[in-house]
Amino acid sequence: MLEDFEKWVPKVVDGGWVAFHDTTWTAGPRKVVGHAIYRSRRFKDARFVVGSTTVARKVLHNTLADRARNRYVLGVKTAFWVGSSALKKQRRLLPKQVERFGRRMLKAIQ
Numbered sequence: 001m002l003e004d005f006e007k008w009v010p011k012v013v014d015g016g017w018v019a020f021h022d023t024t025w026t027a028g029p030r031k032v033v034g035h036a037i038y039r040s041r042r043f044k045d046a047r048f049v050v051g052s053t054t055v056a057r058k059v060l061h062n063t064l065a066d067r068a069r070n071r072y073v074l075g076v077k078t079a080f081w082v083g084s085s086a087l088k089k090q091r092r093l094l095p096k097q098v099e100r101f102g103r104r105m106l107k108a109i110q
Contacts, residue, residue: 012058018043024052024081038074039067046070047110048077050103076110 012018018037023029033054037043044066046056054077056070 014058014060017055017057020054022052023048023054024077025085026052030081034074038070038077040070041067043070046073048073048080048106050080050106073110076106080106 020029020033020037023033037046037054037056041062042058042060043056044059044062046054046069048054059066062070
């Protein structure tokens with residue numbers, strides 16, 4: 001799957017945006033974005049949209065600060081994955097206000 005990603009990356013224009021869905025609970029996309037987006041030297045401004053979407057902008061080279069920020073966002077995404085995996089099966093027991101508050105907190109710390 002990662003090899004397929006490497007084939008189409010040259011087709012994305014520098015400055016262009018990529019978006020991936022199902023990057024939280026599905027193993028394949030989670031692995032691809034972990035290696036090819038969050039740990040890459042070719043993407044910056046990586047964002048985790050609470051739920052399971054990852055968005056990033058392609059650049060020729062990113063800076064050390066960009067890589068650090070991408071790793072930080074990967075940590076936030078991983079924490080969300082670990083924390084939400086336990087709650088996913090019992091989601092109906094979680095009050096809507098608590099779920100909404102959690103989404104706002106994740107958005108704020110990114």
